[in-house]
Amino acid sequence: MVLSIAAPVSAQIRSDETKVYAVLINELSKENLPNSTTVMLTKTRPLSQCLLTSKADEISRLIPTATKSVISDFLNVGEKEMHFDIPKPSSSSGNSLISLSENDFVTLFKRSIKLNEAWKDFFRQFPKSHSLITFSRVGLDSESKQALVLRSTTSGGQFESGDLFLMFKKKGRWKISERVNIWIT
Structure with a gap:
């Protein structure tokens, strides 16, 4: 899978962030039902918009193996x-990944004043999808050996969850070490 990131001037993209997202996207494709579609927003969401209000000590309690450096970053x-x-690859199970730009997201959800109507439009446009996925920026420790990222999943106002992923780099490759669900509605 190829993942390229176009960075606005204000963002400093680190090469390891790209690699972390690629691992998480591959993992996400394994979680889905066969012949389903994953719709992913092509813009990271600020932690405050992802319902994450945790402080460093709370994250440390949730994931004790996370270094202070990775949490801080x-x-x-x-x-x-x-x-x-993100390109639109298809896996052998028939799953596909659709990139939803910020403009398309805004257009889709502005069509209706009522949120439930907007979600109906979403599911009409993406009938094989069960949800919309967003990621936070990736935190990296000072040695780029640990990474921490939040994945949010939203499904039509009926379901929402957030998972923190702690990852480590082994032999130059990122691996998921821990996954902690921090909210579910």
């Missing part, structure tokens, strides 16, 4: 936004 870059450019 995660909270520091977490309010900054970044744009993705």
